[in-house]
Structures are given as C-alpha cells and as structure tokens.
Amino acid sequence: MDAIHSRRRVRRLLLPLSAGVCAIALVSGCSDSNTPSSEPDATASGSAQPGPASKATGDLQSQYQSAINNVLPSVVQIDASESLGSGVVYDTEGHIVTNAHVVGDEKTFKVTVATGERVLNASLVAAYPDQDLAVIKLDDVPDGLRPAKFGDSNKVAVGQIVLAMGSPLGLSSSVTQGIVSALGRTVSEGRSGGGTGATIANMVQTSAAINPGNSGGALVNLDSQVIGIPTLAASDPEMGDSAAPGIGFAIPASMVQTVADQIIENGKVTDSGRAALDITGRTVVNDEYRPAGVAIVSxxxxGAADEAGLRVGDIITKVGDSKVTTITSLAEALAGDEPGQKVTVTYTRGNAERTAEATLGEI
Incomplete structure (x- = not known):
C-alpha cells in the first residue's frame, strides 16, 4: 500500500451548493512613489534589452497562455442540483466526462461553458462509480463546442509542468499551475458525503492547487492535452481534516478514455479492466480490536476465489506481497492487477494459515 495512506486521507473535490458564497480578499502590492528605488532605472540609459533569462520566461509564459487558450473553452461547470463540479467536453456530439461523485444520483444537470454566455441543459448517459467517472450529454449542442484533446498517459513524467482547470469554490474557468509530483498512486475515496468509495489505481499526483469544485475538471500539460481528471485532494487528520496543500490526484487520461468510450458506445462499462476475487467480504479485527483481515461472506x-478453493469464513490476510487488513486494503492490493493474472492469496481457516493461487476475475 502506498505510504501516503498511512498519513493522509483523501477527499472529493465536490463543492456543496449549501456552502454559500465565497468571500475573497484581493491584495495588490505597491511602492511609495517617494521611496527611492534600489533598482536601476531602465529608461535612464535607453530601452532595456531582454537577456536569456527573460526570454526563457517569456517562452514559458507563452506556453502557459497557449495551453489555457486551447483547453479552457473545453472545461465546463456542472450544477448537479445540490452541488457544483466541473467537466470536460469529450466530443462534438455534446458528451462531457466528469466524476461519478459530481453527478451523484442526479439525472439532469445545468452546464455552464467557459464563455458563460448561457446555461445549457444536460442529461446523464451513465456513471461508473468503481472508477469515479461519468458521462453526461448536452440536450442541445451549441455551435462551436470545442472538445478537449487527451494526451498519452505513457508520456506523463514526474516533474512535468501541468495546469489544473475547473471551478474551485464555484469560481468557474479558474486555472492553477504545478507539476506532476508522482505517478502510479493507488488512492481510496471514502463513501461519506456522497463519495463512491472507489479505489483507483495509477493516479497522477500533482502539486497544482485543486479545491472543492475542481472535481471532473482538467489536468493539462503545456502541449494543450488533458492528461487527467482531478478527482481527490489529500486531507490531513492532524490538521482537522483540512486540505493538505499541494497533494491532489487525477484519474489518468487513458482510463478516462477507456471508460468514456464504453459508456458512449454501450451506455455502460462492459470491460472494466479491473481485477477481482469475486467475493463479498467484511473487515475483521484481532484481540486488540485492530483490523486484521477480510472475512469472506460470500x-x-x-469465480476466482471459488476456483482457488476459498470458501465462506476464510480470512484473507495477504494478496501477493500486499498485506490485507481491511476491505479498502484488499481493493488497493488488487487495484494494480489485471483480470486473468494469477496471484497468491494468503488466508486463515480456523487456526491454520494457508495459501492458494487464484486467477483473478473482473469487476
């Protein structure tokens, strides 16, 4: 299990409408015109010539602005009756991809495009809570609707500059910047407050500031490509569950496209690509009331467990080299595996520890 789970929890980036209006203080810096400047006056000796550093800064700024101009028109705000989130225009037919926890149990939505000219109506196509993704579709597609371009997840690298675009705290068309902090994170989302409880593998960790309302928006590289959908932010129990700055997670573009394409074509996900033991279970505790494994309920x-000889009452304690103490840790242990892959399951039956080789099924 990733080390981050021992210190942090994650929270959805959904903004409840009941949160009210956000008050914002704007502070501008200024200098006293009567205070002598320690900097040389560029106009005293003629026009200043840009050096290598300023030229590089200008080039980077141009890349930022180009990416924003290219992608921001494809990022929308989604009003799901009792909450606000974000979405990304997926195609010219009016499909928009977002998070399943943004749509919740709603079937119809109000969508505001980046220009904010008018509010559009949209309807749910389907949600896939196991991956916290959903697709909605505009009832009437406006002229000039611009789909986003999705990047290659295999080319995403740690240190890459990225921009997060969405509607944090209801402030539509907001942009923040950061880097890709890590790849391959496995993160579990809670069920409280409307969360899906999904355990998602291979997430992109980013330092770009993402806040409630960013869910379903776009994590973008400087080539104007969406490389992920911001979904979760870390929270720190030691800070009263407040946001842990600079630790956010996005579902990689490859998974977004896999799920969205299936929903658009079939109205549901037909091939999840997610491994399963084909059981239902519950967390059990030891004599010290600490989580100690997953007891098989059915x-x-x-299925995979049945074929491996597992049965009701067995307590799973390990999958491969990953220790299993809770339902969540079991999901995390399986998140990086694929259907058809063989794994060694360690379990107890009675007082005896046993192992079995299971060929994983599919969720």
Whole structure:
C-alpha cells in the first residue's frame, strides 16, 4: 500500500451548493512613489534589452497562455442540483466526462461553458462509480463546442509542468499551475458525503492547487492535452481534516478514455479492466480490536476465489506481497492487477494459515 495512506486521507473535490458564497480578499502590492528605488532605472540609459533569462520566461509564459487558450473553452461547470463540479467536453456530439461523485444520483444537470454566455441543459448517459467517472450529454449542442484533446498517459513524467482547470469554490474557468509530483498512486475515496468509495489505481499526483469544485475538471500539460481528471485532494487528520496543500490526484487520461468510450458506445462499462476475487467480504479485527483481515461472506460460483478453493469464513490476510487488513486494503492490493493474472492469496481457516493461487476475475 502506498505510504501516503498511512498519513493522509483523501477527499472529493465536490463543492456543496449549501456552502454559500465565497468571500475573497484581493491584495495588490505597491511602492511609495517617494521611496527611492534600489533598482536601476531602465529608461535612464535607453530601452532595456531582454537577456536569456527573460526570454526563457517569456517562452514559458507563452506556453502557459497557449495551453489555457486551447483547453479552457473545453472545461465546463456542472450544477448537479445540490452541488457544483466541473467537466470536460469529450466530443462534438455534446458528451462531457466528469466524476461519478459530481453527478451523484442526479439525472439532469445545468452546464455552464467557459464563455458563460448561457446555461445549457444536460442529461446523464451513465456513471461508473468503481472508477469515479461519468458521462453526461448536452440536450442541445451549441455551435462551436470545442472538445478537449487527451494526451498519452505513457508520456506523463514526474516533474512535468501541468495546469489544473475547473471551478474551485464555484469560481468557474479558474486555472492553477504545478507539476506532476508522482505517478502510479493507488488512492481510496471514502463513501461519506456522497463519495463512491472507489479505489483507483495509477493516479497522477500533482502539486497544482485543486479545491472543492475542481472535481471532473482538467489536468493539462503545456502541449494543450488533458492528461487527467482531478478527482481527490489529500486531507490531513492532524490538521482537522483540512486540505493538505499541494497533494491532489487525477484519474489518468487513458482510463478516462477507456471508460468514456464504453459508456458512449454501450451506455455502460462492459470491460472494466479491473481485477477481482469475486467475493463479498467484511473487515475483521484481532484481540486488540485492530483490523486484521477480510472475512469472506460470500463466494461467486465459478469465480476466482471459488476456483482457488476459498470458501465462506476464510480470512484473507495477504494478496501477493500486499498485506490485507481491511476491505479498502484488499481493493488497493488488487487495484494494480489485471483480470486473468494469477496471484497468491494468503488466508486463515480456523487456526491454520494457508495459501492458494487464484486467477483473478473482473469487476
């Protein structure tokens, strides 16, 4: 399990409408015109010539502005009756991809495009809570609707500059910048407050500031490509569950496209690509009341666990080299595996520890 789970929890980036209006203080810096400047006056000796550093800064700024101009028109705000989130225009037919926890149980939505000219109506196509993704569709597609371009997840690298675009705290068309901090994170989302409880593998960790309302928006590289959908932010229990600055997570573009394409074509996800043991279970505790494994409550006939000889009452304590103490840790242990892959399951039956080789099924 990733080390981040021992210190941080994650929270959805959904903004409840009941949160009210956000008050913002704007502070501008200025200098007293009567205070002598320690800097040389560029106009005293003629026009200043840009050096290598200023030229490089200008080039980087141009890349920022180009990416913003290219992608921001494809990022929308989604009003789901009792909450606000963000979405990304997926195609010219009016499909918009977002998070499942943004749509919740709603079927119809109000969508505001980046220009903010008018509010559009949209309807749910389907949600896939296991990956916290959903697709909605505009009822009437406006002229000039611009789909975003999605990047290659295999080319995303740690240190890459990225921009987060969305509607944090209801402030539509907001942009923040940061870098890709890490790749391959496995993160579990809670169920409280409307969360899906999804355990998502291979997430992109970013330092770009993302806040409630950014859910479903866009994490963008400087080539104007969406490389992820911001979904979760870390919170620190030691700070009263307030946001842990600079630690956010986005679902990679490859998974977004895989899920969205299936929903658009079939109205549901038909091939999740997510491994499963084909059981239902519950967390059990030891004599010290600490989580100590997952007890099997039911086994799917002909499923992975059944074929491996596991049965109701067995307590799973490890999958491969990953220790299993809770339902969440079991999901995390399986998140990086694929259907059809063989894994060693360690379990106890009675007082005896045993192992079995299971060929994983699919969620």
């Amino acid at each position: 086994v799917q006939n002909g």
